[in-house]
Amino acid sequence: MTGRRESAPPDAYRSITRIVLDAPRPVRVLVLGVLLNRLGSFFVTFLVLFVRDEGLSHREIAAVLLLAGVATVLGSVVGGWAADRFSRKRSLVFSTLSAGASLLLVSLAPDRATLLIGVFAAALLTQAYIPAASALLIDHSHERDRVPTFALFRLALNVGAALGAVAAMLLVPHGLAVLFAVDGATFLLFSALLMVGLPADSREPAAARAATGSGATTQAVARGTTLPILVLLAAVLAITMVYAQYTSTLPLHVLDVGQTASMYAALLTVNGALVIVGELPLTAITRSMPWRVPIAAGIVLMGAGIAVSGVSPSIELMLLGVVVWTFGEMLYSPVVNTAVAALSSPERVGRYQGYLAGVQAIGFSTGPALGTLLYAESSNALWIACGAVGALAATSLLLVRERSREPAAGTLANAI
DSSP states (O other): OOOSOTTSOTTOOOOHHHHHHTOOHHHHHHHHHHHHHHTTOOHHHHHHHHHHHTTOOHHHHHHHHHHHHHHHHHHHHHHHHHHHHHOHHHHHHHHHHHHHHHHHHHHHOSSHHHHHHHHHHHHHHHTTHHHHHHHHHHHTSOGGGHHHHHHHHHHHHHHHHHHHHHHHHHHGGGOHHHHHHHHHHHHHHHHHHHHHHSOOOOSOOHHHHHHHTOSOOHHHHOOSOSHHHHHHHHHHHHHHHHHGGGGTHHHHHHHHTTOOHHHHHHHHHHHHHHHHHHHHHHHHHHTTSOTHHHHHHHHHHHHHHHHHHHHOSSHHHHHHHHHHHHHHHHHHHHHHHHHHHHTSOGGGHHHHHHHHHHHHHHHHHHHHHHHHHHHHHOHHHHHHHHHHHHHHHHHHHHHOOOSSOGGGOOTHHHHO
């Protein structure tokens, strides 16, 4: 199933504007739902402050964050499996509905035990819809349109997050519990929109297709090797840990060189504005490249940009570093999901997207902690390591090749 107009030649590249305007109904519904949902996505940002206000100690807060990190990874993997097993729509509706309920539980928790249960459930479910959403975008887009389609999805995420920051400023004076209640309400609204707006799945669940023999089997489709997908996921993990330094050691560096928290916020604003304005148009170029090229280039620039931002004593050089890693992000991020899809077997598209989301969750969970430890020992060593990790990850992607063309390399389905 694709979102491509039948009148277009099979090998034609449509304009980005045409892809956006002609997006099929499932893509439009998902993009609108994500935009609305992100207006109230406060769980990750305000979790520490919320549990601190509930009287948890620093050690208990660390345990809660560890619990939430494990739940997020688990939710990503389970969400991908559910997308293949029960269909995209069912997985999306259930995960968003359950996430909304769990967030309301957190906001209304009468005691600490209920609070912890709600936090675990919310961490498990708030990201569980991502693999199913990615699989749905893949189902409803032509292979040549997938990079712009994912960029459109990310545009909704980023615009919603930017507007959500404004909403948070207005809601915080009313209490952090109100933030979580609003977060839960936006998930429930998202779920209702998906339930009403998405058509019934025309695709059979993967398990049913495999049982009846419909569609190509994994053995027939996969003619490559497991190595490319494993290398890709390893590269994603590495660069995500590097990229996550913008949330931890980069603000420490900004303060250590005499700048203010407001200046750090301004740097992040530059990043967000550039992504919102530039990422979708840039896909007009990256969509026509073999996926290794924009991913490898993006990884190199992300590592180098974080390193430049971190090692620079002046705000001008920090800004240059932000521009560099933002450009790398715009090259890398819309393409990585399509690369994983190209390396997936047809029956496990959702599961592979879950692996990708899980690896990214691990990177964002462990990267800041490891980076902070290294920063305390030697800040220069950290920034050198960031640049080196980016270069090594990109090189590994360029050196490892499948035995067959990229879209058919999916034998990881036999191993995982």
